[in-house]
Amino acid sequence: MQTKQPRHIYLALSSLALMIFIGILNETSMNVTYPRLAPYFHVSLGVIQWITTGYLLMVTITMGTTAYLLRQFTAKRLHLVAVLAFIIGDVMSATALAFPMLLTGRLLQAVATGLATPILYHLIFTEIPRQRLGAMTGFAGMVISFAPALGPTYGGFISEALSWRMIFWLLLPLALLSLIIGQLFIRNHPYGNDKPFSYGSLFALALALFVIVYDFSTLEQHGFDLAFWLFLIGGLLCFGLFAYINNHGRSQLFDLTIFRLKTLRLSTFTYFSLQFINIGISLVIPLYAQYVLHTSSTIAGLVLLPGSIIGALIASWAGRLADQQGFAKPVTFGGSLLLLGTVCFVAFQRQLTAWWLMIFFVILRIGFNFSFGNTISNATVQVDQRNTSDVNSVFNMVQQFGGSLGTGLLAAVISLKQKAGIGSLAVRTYAGGRIDYWLVTILAALVVLAIMINFHWQSQTARRQ
16 A cells, blocks of 8 residues: 555646646747737737736636635546646637637636646645655646746747647647546545635735736836836735735635744745746747847747756756755755846846857756745745645745736836837847846845845744754
8 A cells, every 4th residue: 555655646746747837838838929929919019928927817816716725625626627727728729810819718728727736736745745845846846947948949849830829739638648647646635614715805816916917017008107106006905905805804715824934925035036037037038039139939949948958857856955955055056046147147148149048047947946846845844734735825826926927027128128219129129138137137136135034044943942
């Protein structure tokens, strides 16, 4: 019995990892198709980027429900819903005749990713022994971080060699494989909920997320005008409303008392920022390569491939290192390397070629993968076992929100400069890219500072105990 249990767990995890992989691959594979899709559907770059930003936003909203859903329903049933949503959305996107149909299909696929990711982490946190936690969250981090960078490579090659529609069709067999394996091997028993689902909390949270993401995505049209600041304040007020309803209603979407731990607050900021940089730069680099360096969409996607492969290989090893030596060393080292990578984009922008973009991205991605999976693992061990589903839901939601803001803000900056800048399109995109490189560098510096303070506080707490 003891020899069968690990195999059953790992096959279950593999089915979810496959679902997440194709979901995120599909999410970012469309980035390099923006220059083609915008004129095809007769919309601007700022509108077309909603097939990524809207995807990430829907993933974020869906993840906000999973703390409740994972206690109420079996992971097997939720996995079935996820795969069916992906398949329906995939077919809609592949056959889209207008932009609203494409966007609707993408949102259905986002529901699948929003369900599958927390299910994977839930099974890891509840079924995997503590001494293997770092290695398995490293495996999950490998999938989550590998797919975004591989997506543009896949999307660029398929759209250029075949058609952008084939990006969707080729993923269907993998979705069916995930369906078969998952329904055979996913087994768990939910704890149940003693209170009803908090629809008010979900509505307020969804409204807050939408208002803020929409606000940043419209920067390309209006810049930092009065409307931008009013929408931003409105979004923050909606977050406040969510917190009030969640804490004072009959039920909770998730337990916000976990944020009383100051180390958890810093870990949340770190996790958010890592994905902001990761997803955001994975959008900026292909656009920069095509508009400034005049590469093909295939080359623009291939620039990200070595970093994604090396980072993926690093992730699991970084998790095992954390199991052996603790979380402080790999997370701190990763944050420092992430900062070095972003600094390189700023310092050597004038000398950038496709090769240098690739090398600097490799540095950034190694740093990202040292920190990403270990950050959520470290946060999980800071709370009681009963709150692991809350950490799981919140952190997965936060990292998706970070990715959504990353694509929305960084794409808007480039679009603004393309419209209002001086010189050729390449020169204007260069100027927008410079601002984006500075933004991610400043954020990476704040990540390193947060990591150092976090583990200093954790070491002080450990000494007192």
